[in-house]
Amino acid sequence: MAGRNHLCVPGPTNIPDSILNAMHVSMEDHRAPDFPKLVKPLLHDLKKVLKTESGQAFIFPATGTAGWEIALTNTLSPGDKILIYRFGQFSHLWMDLARRIGLTVEFEDVTWGEGIPLDKMEATLKADSDHEIKAVLATHNETATGVTSDIGGVRKVMDITNHPALLFVDGVSSIGSIDFRMDEWDVDVAVSGSQKGLMLPAGGAMLAFSQKALTASKTAKFPRCFLDIDDHIAANKNGYFPYTPSTPILHGLRESLNLLLEEGLNNVFARHHRLAEGVRRAVQAWGLTLCAVEPKWYSDTVSAILVPEGINAQDVILTAYNKYDVSLGAGLSEVAGKVFRIGHLGALNDVSCLGALGGTEMALLDCGIDIKPGSGVGAAIEYYRSTT
Numbered sequence: 001m002a003g004r005n006h007l008c009v010p011g012p013t014n015i016p017d018s019i020l021n022a023m024h025v026s027m028e029d030h031r032a033p034d035f036p037k038l039v040k041p042l043l044h045d046l047k048k049v050l051k052t053e054s055g056q057a058f059i060f061p062a063t064g065t066a067g068w069e070i071a072l073t074n075t076l077s078p079g080d081k082i083l084i085y086r087f088g089q090f091s092h093l094w095m096d097l098a099r100r101i102g103l104t105v106e107f108e109d110v111t112w113g114e115g116i117p118l119d120k121m122e123a124t125l126k127a128d129s130d131h132e133i134k135a136v137l138a139t140h141n142e143t144a145t146g147v148t149s150d151i152g153g154v155r156k157v158m159d160i161t162n163h164p165a166l167l168f169v170d171g172v173s174s175i176g177s178i179d180f181r182m183d184e185w186d187v188d189v190a191v192s193g194s195q196k197g198l199m200l201p202a203g204g205a206m207l208a209f210s211q212k213a214l215t216a217s218k219t220a221k222f223p224r225c226f227l228d229i230d231d232h233i234a235a236n237k238n239g240y241f242p243y244t245p246s247t248p249i250l251h252g253l254r255e256s257l258n259l260l261l262e263e264g265l266n267n268v269f270a271r272h273h274r275l276a277e278g279v280r281r282a283v284q285a286w287g288l289t290l291c292a293v294e295p296k297w298y299s300d301t302v303s304a305i306l307v308p309e310g311i312n313a314q315d316v317i318l319t320a321y322n323k324y325d326v327s328l329g330a331g332l333s334e335v336a337g338k339v340f341r342i343g344h345l346g347a348l349n350d351v352s353c354l355g356a357l358g359g360t361e362m363a364l365l366d367c368g369i370d371i372k373p374g375s376g377v378g379a380a381i382e383y384y385r386s387t388t
């Protein structure tokens with residue numbers, strides 16, 4: 001098919017040309033004397049994006065899933081209890097990982113389309129007077145449903161209940177796109193991945209540990225080797241890694257951090273909000289609804305859109321791909337066939353979103369969904385033009 005594929009899945013995201021160029025480097029000696037000149041400022045600037053001064057940043061040659069495991073195995077011991085709310089495929093997978101490595105999991109199912117229920121969390125933490133819960137796991141942005149939870153609110157609940165548990169946040173599809181404040185919210189481990197807001201290929205798990213989490217790592221009894229932060233702490237101190245790093249990803253990360261910091265994080269968040277709002281206007285004009293049930297849950301990085309009864313969302317996705325070369329995100333697990341997802345994060349502008357909406361609109365019409373041609377794109381155009 002002529003022209004480029006429109007990649008509108010919520011990760012991997014489009015990679016800006018300057019990052020592609022930065023990654024296009026010959027292989028180099030990762031033990032060279034000048035290698036720390038690349039590594040040390042990277043770890044320093046990564047902390048700016050995570051909004052932490054007191055925490056310690058890590059870069060693992062892995063993905064977000066490893067980030068979940070790094071958080072848990074470096075701070076906890078087999079049998080420890082963790083608390084998690086399940087409201088989408090990614091909160092489910094983190095819970096499943098915790099269970100499979102031998103943690104005791106206390107979890108509650110929440111309607112897919114809602115986020116972390118702060119009132120229920122407060123009751124649960126209050127009831128845990130012996131402080132058996134050692135960590136609260138919070139999925140900041142549930143990519144499967146397009147729901148963003150209130151992490152500042154989670155911290156407040158932990159504070160008012162005087163609960164000493166560690167707070168771990170999955171920011172894989174929020175960090176670098178949606179406001180995230182590690183220090184202000186007293187997050188103990190922040191987990192991110194390279195292929196979303198950081199606009200890189202998959203293959204980098206970026207994290208930060210608070211001082212409290214670093215202290216917990218001294219007594220954590222999970223066996224660990226490849227994912228052990230101690231080996232990174234020892235090597236990173238001198239600007240190196242305990243094993244061969246992916247140097248193209250490191251060069252790409254350098255450019256990614258430059259782009260985000262030059263634009264300014266608040267401007268990055270505002271851009272994502274505005275682009276997301278245009279997509280939401282289109283959804284409304286089509287007469288369709290989001291999986292996120294209330295505006296307070298709306299995600300600025302991904303919209304999961306429900307198709308009408310009797311329509312299989314997978315047909316919309318296949319039509320968009322096969323006829324229009326537009327890649328939309330599939331519905332996962334409980335919402336498979338019920339939703340399709342438009343990712344609006346990373347290197348995007350108004351016209352990128354209009355491309356996604358145009359392809360989607362044609363696919364919706366082809367699948368027999370009763371919408372007015374141009375209605376969604378028109379609503380987004382109106383919104384973008386009036387808010388330039």
Ligand SMILES: Cc1ncc(COP(=O)(O)O)c(C=O)c1O
Pocket residue numbers: 011063064065066090139141142143144170171172173193202
């Ligand atoms: C919120 C969230 N957490 C974790 C993951 C897992 O990351 P990875 O696929 O990089 O292992 C994803 C992937 O999409 C995600 O969206």
